[in-house]
Amino acid sequence: MNLDQIFNAAQEAFLFYKNLPGKEKGEFLEGLAEILEENRAEIVPLAVEESNLPDGRINGELGRTIGQVRLFANLIKEGSWVEATIDPALPNRTPLPRADIRRFLTPLGPVVVFGASNFPLAFSTAGGDTISALAAGCPVIYKAHPAHPKTSHKVADCIHQAILKAGLPSALFTHVEGGISEGQALVKHPLAKALAFTGSHTGGKALFDLANQREEPIPVYAEMGSVNPIFCFPEKLKKENDALAKAFVGSLTLGVGQFCTNPGLIFVPKAQAAAFEKAISDEFNDIASAPMLHPGIAEAYYNSLQLLQSREELRWVKVADPQHLINGSTALAEIKASDWLNDHIFQKEVFGAFAMMVVYQNEEELQEIAKHLHGQLTITVWAEHEELQNQLYFINLLEEKCGRLLFKGVPTGVEVGNAMQHGGPYPSTTDARSTSVGAYAIKRFARPIAFQDMPDELLPDALRNDNPLGIWRMVDGEWKK
Amino acid sequence: MNLDQIFNAAQEAFLFYKNLPGKEKGEFLEGLAEILEENRAEIVPLAVEESNLPDGRINGELGRTIGQVRLFANLIKEGSWVEATIDPALPNRTPLPRADIRRFLTPLGPVVVFGASNFPLAFSTAGGDTISALAAGCPVIYKAHPAHPKTSHKVADCIHQAILKAGLPSALFTHVEGGISEGQALVKHPLAKALAFTGSHTGGKALFDLANQREEPIPVYAEMGSVNPIFCFPEKLKKENDALAKAFVGSLTLGVGQFCTNPGLIFVPKAQAAAFEKAISDEFNDIASAPMLHPGIAEAYYNSLQLLQSREELRWVKVADPQHLINGSTALAEIKASDWLNDHIFQKEVFGAFAMMVVYQNEEELQEIAKHLHGQLTITVWAEHEELQNQLYFINLLEEKCGRLLFKGVPTGVEVGNAMQHGGPYPSTTDARSTSVGAYAIKRFARPIAFQDMPDELLPDALRNDNPLGIWRMVDGEWKK
Numbered sequence: 001m002n003l004d005q006i007f008n009a010a011q012e013a014f015l016f017y018k019n020l021p022g023k024e025k026g027e028f029l030e031g032l033a034e035i036l037e038e039n040r041a042e043i044v045p046l047a048v049e050e051s052n053l054p055d056g057r058i059n060g061e062l063g064r065t066i067g068q069v070r071l072f073a074n075l076i077k078e079g080s081w082v083e084a085t086i087d088p089a090l091p092n093r094t095p096l097p098r099a100d101i102r103r104f105l106t107p108l109g110p111v112v113v114f115g116a117s118n119f120p121l122a123f124s125t126a127g128g129d130t131i132s133a134l135a136a137g138c139p140v141i142y143k144a145h146p147a148h149p150k151t152s153h154k155v156a157d158c159i160h161q162a163i164l165k166a167g168l169p170s171a172l173f174t175h176v177e178g179g180i181s182e183g184q185a186l187v188k189h190p191l192a193k194a195l196a197f198t199g200s201h202t203g204g205k206a207l208f209d210l211a212n213q214r215e216e217p218i219p220v221y222a223e224m225g226s227v228n229p230i231f232c233f234p235e236k237l238k239k240e241n242d243a244l245a246k247a248f249v250g251s252l253t254l255g256v257g258q259f260c261t262n263p264g265l266i267f268v269p270k271a272q273a274a275a276f277e278k279a280i281s282d283e284f285n286d287i288a289s290a291p292m293l294h295p296g297i298a299e300a301y302y303n304s305l306q307l308l309q310s311r312e313e314l315r316w317v318k319v320a321d322p323q324h325l326i327n328g329s330t331a332l333a334e335i336k337a338s339d340w341l342n343d344h345i346f347q348k349e350v351f352g353a354f355a356m357m358v359v360y361q362n363e364e365e366l367q368e369i370a371k372h373l374h375g376q377l378t379i380t381v382w383a384e385h386e387e388l389q390n391q392l393y394f395i396n397l398l399e400e401k402c403g404r405l406l407f408k409g410v411p412t413g414v415e416v417g418n419a420m421q422h423g424g425p426y427p428s429t430t431d432a433r434s435t436s437v438g439a440y441a442i443k444r445f446a447r448p449i450a451f452q453d454m455p456d457e458l459l460p461d462a463l464r465n466d467n468p469l470g471i472w473r474m475v476d477g478e479w480k481k
Numbered sequence: 482m483n484l485d486q487i488f489n490a491a492q493e494a495f496l497f498y499k500n501l502p503g504k505e506k507g508e509f510l511e512g513l514a515e516i517l518e519e520n521r522a523e524i525v526p527l528a529v530e531e532s533n534l535p536d537g538r539i540n541g542e543l544g545r546t547i548g549q550v551r552l553f554a555n556l557i558k559e560g561s562w563v564e565a566t567i568d569p570a571l572p573n574r575t576p577l578p579r580a581d582i583r584r585f586l587t588p589l590g591p592v593v594v595f596g597a598s599n600f601p602l603a604f605s606t607a608g609g610d611t612i613s614a615l616a617a618g619c620p621v622i623y624k625a626h627p628a629h630p631k632t633s634h635k636v637a638d639c640i641h642q643a644i645l646k647a648g649l650p651s652a653l654f655t656h657v658e659g660g661i662s663e664g665q666a667l668v669k670h671p672l673a674k675a676l677a678f679t680g681s682h683t684g685g686k687a688l689f690d691l692a693n694q695r696e697e698p699i700p701v702y703a704e705m706g707s708v709n710p711i712f713c714f715p716e717k718l719k720k721e722n723d724a725l726a727k728a729f730v731g732s733l734t735l736g737v738g739q740f741c742t743n744p745g746l747i748f749v750p751k752a753q754a755a756a757f758e759k760a761i762s763d764e765f766n767d768i769a770s771a772p773m774l775h776p777g778i779a780e781a782y783y784n785s786l787q788l789l790q791s792r793e794e795l796r797w798v799k800v801a802d803p804q805h806l807i808n809g810s811t812a813l814a815e816i817k818a819s820d821w822l823n824d825h826i827f828q829k830e831v832f833g834a835f836a837m838m839v840v841y842q843n844e845e846e847l848q849e850i851a852k853h854l855h856g857q858l859t860i861t862v863w864a865e866h867e868e869l870q871n872q873l874y875f876i877n878l879l880e881e882k883c884g885r886l887l888f889k890g891v892p893t894g895v896e897v898g899n900a901m902q903h904g905g906p907y908p909s910t911t912d913a914r915s916t917s918v919g920a921y922a923i924k925r926f927a928r929p930i931a932f933q934d935m936p937d938e939l940l941p942d943a944l945r946n947d948n949p950l951g952i953w954r955m956v957d958g959e960w961k962k
Contacts, residue, residue: 015877080960085921087900099890103900103921106880108913212693216856216907219914375697388939395939396496399587399930408934409580418958419568419584421931426697432589432928433700440566440584440929447913448921449880450902453889458869458876472960477899479561479953479960 001174007191009171010110010139017172018107018137021461022469024166026077029135032162033069036062036126039158043151047120050148052291052326057255058121065121068128068416072135075439081105083448084462084473100453102463105446107137108219109193112186114207115145115152116198117293118258124148125155125175128416128437129196129221134172136445141174141192143183147294152177187211194445197222198260198436201349201427208430221444223436226376226428227264227349227356228411231366231398233383237272244382245279248355249330251410253287256328257353258297260422261378261411264349266357267337267369273359277317277334280357284318284330292328292352301328301352308350313339320354328352337365341372363394370397375425375432378404378411401425403432482655488672490652491591491620498653499588499618502942503950505647507558510616513643514550517543517607520639524632528601531629533772533807538736539602546602549609549897553616556920562586564929565943565954581934583944586927588618589700590674593667595688596626596633597679598774599739605629606636606656609897609918610677610702615653617926622655622673624664628775633658668692675926678703679741679917682830682908689911702925704917707857707909708745708830708837709892712847712879714864718753725863726760729836730811732891734768737809738834739778741903742859742892745830747838748818748850754840758798758815761838765799765811773809773833782833786812789831794820801835809833818846822853844875851878856906856913859885859892882906884913 001009017025036043040062047058075081082104090098111133115124122128130140144152156175163172176182187195187210195211195218197204204222211220230248237244251263268276292298302322308314313335320331330353337360340346346356360366373379379402381388381395388395388407398405403424414422420438423429429436434444451459461468472481482490498506517524521543528539556562563585571579592614596605603609611621625633637656644653657663668676668691676692676699678685685703692701711729718725732744749757773779783803789795794816801812811834818841821827827837841847854860860883862869862876869876869888879886884905895903901919904910910917915925932940942949953962 015874015881019877085900087896087898096894098896098898099887101896101898101900103902109881208698209693212690217689217911219912385936388936392939393496396500400496400590403929404931404933405935406580406933407936407939413577415568415579415582417568417579417582418955419566419582419931421584421929423929425928430698431700435929447906448884448902448904448916450885450900452885452887454886455866455869455888458873458888474899 003185003189006141006174006176007110007189010141010174011191013139013169013171014107014109016169017139022076022079025135025137026073028162028166028168029069029073029131031165032126032159033066033073035158035161036066036069036155039154043121043154046154047148047151050151051120051293053255061119061121064416065126068122069126069131071416071439072131072442075442076135078471079462079469080472081439081442082462084471086463086473086475088476089453101450102454102459103448103450104460104462105443106449108445108447109138110141110191111138111194111196111445112141112143112192114143114183114197114199117145117147117297118255119198120148120151121155123198125152126159128441129198132441133196133445136442138194138445139172141176141186143186144175144177146179149177184210188214190216192218194219195221196436196444200224200351204430219444220430221434221436222430223260223423224427224429225260225349225351226374226424227347228261228376228378228380229265229267229373230263230380230382231267232269232272232276233387234269234272235384235387236382237269237276239384241272241275242279245276245283247410249280249283249287251412252355253330253353254412256290256292258293258351259412261414263380263411264355265347266355267360267366268357270359270361273334273357277357280332281317284332287330289321289327289329291326295326297351298326298328301350301354304350305331305354308333317357330354332357334359337361337369341368347374366394367397370394370401373401375428376402377422377424377428378402378406380406380411403428403435484666484670487622487655487657488591488670491622491655492672494620494650494652495588495590497650498620503557503560506616506618507554509643509647509649510550510554510612512646513607513640514547514554516639516642517547517550517636520635524602524635527635528629528632531632532601532774534736542600542602545897546607549603550607550612552897552920553612553923556923557616559952560943560950561953562920562923563943565952567944567954567956569957570934582931583935583940584929584931585941585943586924587930589926589928590619591622591672592619592675592677592926593622593624593673595624595664595678595680598626598628598778599736600679601629601632602636604679606633607640609922610679613922614677614926617923619675619926620653622657622667624667625656625658627660630658665691669695671697673699675700676702677917677925681705681832685911700925701911702915702917703911704741704904705908705910706741706830706832707855707905708828709742709857709859709861710746710748710854711744711861711863712748713750713753713757714868715750715753716865716868717863718750718757720865722753722756723760726757726764728891730761730764730768732893733836734811734834735893737771737773739774739832740893742895744861744892745836746828747836748841748847749838751840751842754815754838758838761813762798765813768811770802770808770810772807776807778832779807779809782809782831782835785831786835789814798838811835813838815840818842818850822849828855847875848878851875851882854882856909857883858903858905858909859883859887861887861892884909884916
């Protein structure tokens, strides 16, 4: 099929699929969840082979992927996500009567999804972007990531089995392989109505620009990662130096540092810097170097580090050791906050298990740092309870720079739930108003439409007088079920 | 003040204002509503003088403006708009415990608002964009429309009185005058976090491109108008020919045709075309030509018509009469659907009281038209109840092309309420996911943030355990108050 055929078929599938009851769409997704589970024994070895990630991680990732499918299935079977809002007619209002106006969310149309290399399952073929788009009512044209073609193909087969089982049009999901130019052609097609991407800043920004240059610009949800700073306060570090070093190194090196929420930047008070650095170094000794996703990623990691090694502001606590080029060895550099503040290059993401430890002098410097910081997916604050009492302004500043603010634990390990926000101010994403993980991700692929004086029997079920779906709706300003 | 001073002050005001309780922000807006009402006798004559719109219309528009201020005041005093969502910690969950995650909407930061010439009050200085941004918690830097400087200045004074009365920082609202380059400089400033605009396609698209070319791209809510097609079905026209002609001409010529929702395109079945055209012509006789907003708008109107007059596909039922260049005289041209489908120029907006009557032959042609149509703010369907029963596919197609779909009445007269959607697919707006009228307009200026394991006393009131605001929240998947 050529591109026009693909998109025309997707558009016709869309016009049929979007009006199906949420219950039917949800059953289709439940069927997919089952099929993915049934194919676990085939999917896992392929993903392990193509990602160099260990069996345990990939098994867990498949579980997470299936959990996501079920989350969205439940969400659309319940149905309240459409924000049904009804202002009934007021025929006797003066000076003018009010018409009957009813609003809800309707799906955007065919969505182009780009898979991520670092999550061959959870952010790829049947990952969060694909599933939330399908849940919203949008067909997906999926551009497979070239790093894991066999895995992608296998999962695409599962999706087509689920489509067949549900009796839906096969054009609901199209698996497209190819390189950059194939991806660009998808984004340029007039029938594409939105675009989701997880990957590098360079890739995401290029797609964002392309989408905005279309005759009809379309929404772009590009999650481009960040350095996910951790701020350590003195008392906390004094009390828990070793435990925090362990937690930090665990998060930094998880999956060979190849997570969007990998903490690549840690701010440490001067008096505690030496002890903390020592504890980190000790932890590093326990970390075996492991292969990265593919040689290109390892090469980019070592190139980025090499560039930083020419900077005299940095003191290297541990230099990465590129003995096996595919392996991602840990690295840590230390810098004074005053130097760090002088150049934006020090907060550029290095994809891998590298962190920069920034040593700060006082609270004024902390505020300067917060103001200087780029947009992040997450920011973590490690402080004793009492240390936070005078930090309201600092916390206020941090809120402006991230999508998720943590006060315990580490940024890696993104919970899939209703309250999750995975997305933050630019450059961490191209649309801070959205999340790519959790229930709210579905809203990315919908837009509001209002019906004025539409005959009741033509209205979507979500908006009919008798509320046949039994969903939460705002009627005349009040939430009702 | 130079631009840096303006934005730095706005940013500091933001960091203070965003954390105020909704109740206090709401009282500030209520104070503004009162002050606007108290200044009615001064505001109305200025706006009449600067817009050429009649006293009755301007008085009504001020009422609507004040009503909007009160709507948003009530919305934020109530407080549930922030979508508070709480997933409490599950410390005993296996294999991994769940952290406490709480999400709500937080304001974006300083917003740049551009006023509209056609609504010197309701879409200008204290119009829907300004008020919904202030309600969300964002300071506004307002670029006054050069067509009504005195009105704008007077209303800005009212806003500053309200700020003073509420004891808030004056940088919450800044009134900026100037031309295109001053407007562009505002959009380019790094501290600007969003942009709202109502006006022409050329203006809106230029600002959209500029905002996307920033180092940090920002959301652009540009409402650029549309031609708001009306589709007439045969039986309906047979029954109500004269009444519909009257309704159509009334909507077309309201405010000398200078509304975003002005119906500039009407589709009529061939058998009824002659009778309907006759009835429209009769109605035109009763319409006195009236001055447009300013000479530039009248000139653009006549230039657009002149361009169309060279097209031989058009048969002119009534040619506009530019005898007094400032006056907007009505005009009507007829075209066959097959010709209309051949050139996109026939659906370009002509701002003023001009309409194109497109004569269609059958239902297949109607579907072609629906597919060919550009994105619209509104589409209206005039049909007998029975005529709609077989039109589900056609209605389905229309839904893809608009933000509001009407089945009675006319598109002008946009209700300000909870269910209103004023915004549609491109090119009617640059962001179909948003509305610029009604309660949901506030969401344009907010983004989600999640707090993970934040100590209860540091959480925003909307997210604290005891729900001190008594708002609707989703707790562990259930809506609760």
